Amino acid sequence: MKITLSDEQRLLLETAQSFFIDRCPIEQTRKNMSNGKFDQSLWQEMVELGWAGVNIPEEFGGLGLGIESLVPIVESMGRFVVGSPIKSTAVAAGLISSFGTYEQKSIYLPRIVKGEIASIGFIEENGAWDDGFVETVAELRDGGFSLTGKKCFVTDVDCSSLVLVSAKVKNETNIFIIETSEIPEGLVKREVVIDETVRSFQIDLNGLFIGENQVLGSGSNRLADLSSLLLNAAEMSGGVSGVLQLTVDYLKNRKAFDRLIGSYQSLKHPMVDILISSEALRSHLYYAANCLSSGPDKEAEIAIRMASASGSEAFAYASDRAIQFHGGFGFTYDCNAQLYMRRALWCQYQGGDQVYQKKLLETLLLD
Amino acid sequence: MSDVARIEIEEFREEVRNWFTENKPQDPGFLLPETFMEVGTDEQFEFLRDWQRKVYEAGYIGISWPKDYGGGGRPQIFQDIATREMVTQRVPFMPNTIGLNWAGPLILKVGTEENKRKYIKNILSAEDIWCQGFSEPEAGSDLGNTRCSARRDGDDYIINGSKIWTSLGTYAKYMILLARTSKEKSSKYAGLSFFLAPMGVDGIDPEPIQKLTGEYGFCQTFFDDARIPADCLMGEEGDGWKTAMITLTFERGASGGQAGGTSMMELNAYDVLELARRVRRNGKLAIEDTYVREKLVSFLIEFRGNQLMSAREKVPGLTGDWPGAVSLSGKLRNTELRRRLTQFSLSLMGANAARFVSENSVDGGKWQRSYLNSFSATIGGGTSEIQHNIVGERVLGLPKD
Ligand SMILES: Cc1cc2nc3c(=O)[nH]c(=O)nc-3n(C[C@H](O)[C@H](O)[C@H](O)COP(=O)(O)OP(=O)(O)OC[C@H]3O[C@@H](n4cnc5c(N)ncnc54)[C@H](O)[C@@H]3O)c2cc1C
Numbered sequence: 001m002k003i004t005l006s007d008e009q010r011l012l013l014e015t016a017q018s019f020f021i022d023r024c025p026i027e028q029t030r031k032n033m034s035n036g037k038f039d040q041s042l043w044q045e046m047v048e049l050g051w052a053g054v055n056i057p058e059e060f061g062g063l064g065l066g067i068e069s070l071v072p073i074v075e076s077m078g079r080f081v082v083g084s085p086i087k088s089t090a091v092a093a094g095l096i097s098s099f100g101t102y103e104q105k106s107i108y109l110p111r112i113v114k115g116e117i118a119s120i121g122f123i124e125e126n127g128a129w130d131d132g133f134v135e136t137v138a139e140l141r142d143g144g145f146s147l148t149g150k151k152c153f154v155t156d157v158d159c160s161s162l163v164l165v166s167a168k169v170k171n172e173t174n175i176f177i178i179e180t181s182e183i184p185e186g187l188v189k190r191e192v193v194i195d196e197t198v199r200s201f202q203i204d205l206n207g208l209f210i211g212e213n214q215v216l217g218s219g220s221n222r223l224a225d226l227s228s229l230l231l232n233a234a235e236m237s238g239g240v241s242g243v244l245q246l247t248v249d250y251l252k253n254r255k256a257f258d259r260l261i262g263s264y265q266s267l268k269h270p271m272v273d274i275l276i277s278s279e280a281l282r283s284h285l286y287y288a289a290n291c292l293s294s295g296p297d298k299e300a301e302i303a304i305r306m307a308s309a310s311g312s313e314a315f316a317y318a319s320d321r322a323i324q325f326h327g328g329f330g331f332t333y334d335c336n337a338q339l340y341m342r343r344a345l346w347c348q349y350q351g352g353d354q355v356y357q358k359k360l361l362e363t364l365l366l367d
Numbered sequence: 368m369s370d371v372a373r374i375e376i377e378e379f380r381e382e383v384r385n386w387f388t389e390n391k392p393q394d395p396g397f398l399l400p401e402t403f404m405e406v407g408t409d410e411q412f413e414f415l416r417d418w419q420r421k422v423y424e425a426g427y428i429g430i431s432w433p434k435d436y437g438g439g440g441r442p443q444i445f446q447d448i449a450t451r452e453m454v455t456q457r458v459p460f461m462p463n464t465i466g467l468n469w470a471g472p473l474i475l476k477v478g479t480e481e482n483k484r485k486y487i488k489n490i491l492s493a494e495d496i497w498c499q500g501f502s503e504p505e506a507g508s509d510l511g512n513t514r515c516s517a518r519r520d521g522d523d524y525i526i527n528g529s530k531i532w533t534s535l536g537t538y539a540k541y542m543i544l545l546a547r548t549s550k551e552k553s554s555k556y557a558g559l560s561f562f563l564a565p566m567g568v569d570g571i572d573p574e575p576i577q578k579l580t581g582e583y584g585f586c587q588t589f590f591d592d593a594r595i596p597a598d599c600l601m602g603e604e605g606d607g608w609k610t611a612m613i614t615l616t617f618e619r620g621a622s623g624g625q626a627g628g629t630s631m632m633e634l635n636a637y638d639v640l641e642l643a644r645r646v647r648r649n650g651k652l653a654i655e656d657t658y659v660r661e662k663l664v665s666f667l668i669e670f671r672g673n674q675l676m677s678a679r680e681k682v683p684g685l686t687g688d689w690p691g692a693v694s695l696s697g698k699l700r701n702t703e704l705r706r707r708l709t710q711f712s713l714s715l716m717g718a719n720a721a722r723f724v725s726e727n728s729v730d731g732g733k734w735q736r737s738y739l740n741s742f743s744a745t746i747g748g749g750t751s752e753i754q755h756n757i758v759g760e761r762v763l764g765l766p767k768d
Contacts, residue, residue: 001671001674001678002678003675003678003679003682003685004682005683005684009684013685014684241688248764252764252765252766259766260766262765262766263765263767263768264768265752265755265756268756268759268760268763268765269755269756271765272755272758272759272762275689275692275696275758275762275763276696276699276700276758279676279687279692279696280672280673280675280676281672282685283672283678284675286679286685287675287678306668306671306672309668310668310672358661358665358668361664361668362660362661362663362664365663365664365667366654366660366663366664
């Protein structure tokens with residue numbers, strides 16, 4: 001089992017690390033949170049760095065890398081609990097690049113490279129992760145698809161121009177590209193979600209009629225699942241690093257009974273366990289990224305689900321302990337530990353928690 | 368890496384693979400110890416010593432040690448390949464671990480030219496077995512509390528006191544010994560000195576101690592006016608703590624330079640998976656049990672995480688925020704995983720888990736024995752609690768307790 005990082009990926013990692021340190025201190029995220037607005041200038045700067053087109057083929061103006069090359073960017077972002085549409089945009093771009101017709105690629109991809117945002121709507125009110133439970137239906141008639149259903153947890157859809165949604169055609173789950181301009185006023189509603197850095201919406205698709213040429217090739221739902229899961233794990237890996245640093249800093253400065261609290265083993269030892277889980281998670285993550293670069297095969301699925309399960313477990317524990325180890329301050333809105341805790345819950349329950357991932361791994365590894 | 372080097376490495380990999388395939392010893396027909404800390408009978412010892420000698424003569428340990436002293440004089444990568452192959456092919460481990468992995472590299476790093484000529488080759492060939500005299504009844508985790516005394520008398524030092532938990536004590540020809548040469552120093556660390564001591568002199572008596580499994584494997588070593596030559600002193604009198612700490616960096620894998628080879632029997636999550644496919648828990652195959660399946664997956668993830676960590680840590684750009692995190696936590700991660708894995712393995716067998724080494728037990732009782740033996744590594748070489756302190760303080764920079 002090898003892990004490699006190409007020169008381009010290393011460059012992306014270095015750029016992303018310093019970009020988010022300079023550009024996204026947590027105070028900035030808190031400001032965005034409190035006014036609920038989309039940080040347009042941040043997105044614009046990311047687009048100018050070429051990040052909107054990382055995984056778009058060169059012939060359509062992108063960098064021509066795979067979705068796995070977003071991992072270093074999303075991971076670096078996750079450290080500072082930044083909210084950004086980069087994940088959904090990259091997943092959408094990857095799906096169109098891999099499963100779109102030539103016509104679809106030429107219509108949509110150049111727009112994404114220029115900074116038009118794409119959001120994704122895979123989950124529904126039933127809260128299921130498995131796309132077998134998708135209830136939205138796309139019925140083929142009159143040379144187009146008529147949609148019925150609702151999508152939840154669609155992030156930043158109010159500023160995106162495209163939204164990719166899953167829907168069933170007979171028994172098969174397919175993915176459709178919708179122009180947000182096609183969605184009538186009033187059918188998009190803001191949702192209150194646990195991670196306040198995330199701007200989440202519900203879309204009522206009932207009555208929407210879209211063109212026959214707005215469906216992606218079959219099998220795209222598998223890539224949709226695995227690529228979102230990979231970026232989700234990247235975000236968790238960054239989150240664990242961030243919250244570990246936050247807690248270690250506190251433990252080195254806060255005193256109780258005339259001693260720095262970091263000298264108490266009941267705090268020190270769990271921090272070591274968190275460090276180890278963070279190191280393991282990063283290793284699973286970059287290995288999974290390597291695997292996905294050669295396609296969403298079984299090995300990639302195993303690696304991604306392992307990364308996801310490790311991520312959920314590590315982030316849940318690290319953020320939970322972060323609150324406890326900050327004492328009374330940990331219980332406040334002001335303490336950044338809560339941002340990580342809420343992000344951990346968001347990531348874990350959006351991607352599919354560790355119990356779910358392990359259940360799928362049982363079949364993949366044991367049977 | 369140049370193409371020439373790449374080809375040379377590939378050829379070596381092939382050569383090593385073939386050699387171990389052809390020379391891997393047959394099952395000896397008696398239970399082998401699981402780690403170098405549990406060599407308890409003469410037949411176990413002779414078997415393992417012969418094996419180490421054979422591997423050395425074939426040129427597969429000490430590959431990166433200097434040629435002048437009996438090593439192979441080649442880059443570390445060749446040793447890494449050979450060691451990897453020993454793990455993959457599950458050949459027996461090297462009994463002279465203390466010589467190969469801590470005394471040896473220590474001598475190469477701070478020993479005199481004479482030390483190197485005298486000791487290194489025989490460490491590699493297992494001609495001279497080494498043991499470690501650090502722990503005492505009143506000084507284990509708190510090693511600075513060492514009381515065993517060494518008093519200078521002419522050209523000798525006279526040693527009195529005792530060392531405990533001495534692995535390989537009855538087989539060893541030499542001991543790396545930490546002893547107190549002065550009681551009047553400012554701190555408890557200042558009066559300690561480090562010796563490369565012969566075991567064969569009058570007044571040194573290693574007495575076997577029975578382990579929790581009922582077997583033997585380590586000793587209490589008594590010193591009763593034992594005279595050792597003064598030139599056994601390593602470094603200056605009073606510098607022993609510093610030397611002991613260097614030894615521990617080798618022991619804990621925090622610095623490289625070890626001779627290679629393995630020091631315990633490989634046992635990993637896939638072995639337990641294989642077991643789950645053939646034993647029954649409460650009427651059905653263990654692998655069909657929901658509890659077992661869930662735990663197995665968690666273990667497979669954890670095991671792979673450990674494997675991938677070493678790979679990831681070497682990738683430029685991915686080394687991580689905390690230098691030393693992977694190498695310094697290695698002992699803690701691997702030994703604790705082994706303990707929990709073997710503990711779990713028993714739960715696969717239903718009521719038969721309550722058996723012990725005997726014909727009626729699953730795999731002859733190897734799993735029960737393995738679980739009990741797993742504590743050798745979570746206690747020996749610095750307990751898991753102490754390892755947590757080390758990683759917390761050295762890697763995360765948390766204050767000492
Ligand atoms: C199989 C085996 C082989 C060994 N071989 C050798 C050998 O060859 N040579 C040699 O010199 N030694 C050897 N040892 C000794 C080993 O290094 C010591 O047993 C070990 O360092 C623990 O010391 P102790 O036994 O005195 O336990 P103690 O130090 O008394 O520890 C008792 C408990 O207290 C905990 N504890 C102690 N201090 C702290 C602290 N500061 N913070 C938190 N918890 C703490 C420990 O983790 C442990 O759980 C061997 C041990 C074993 C089990």
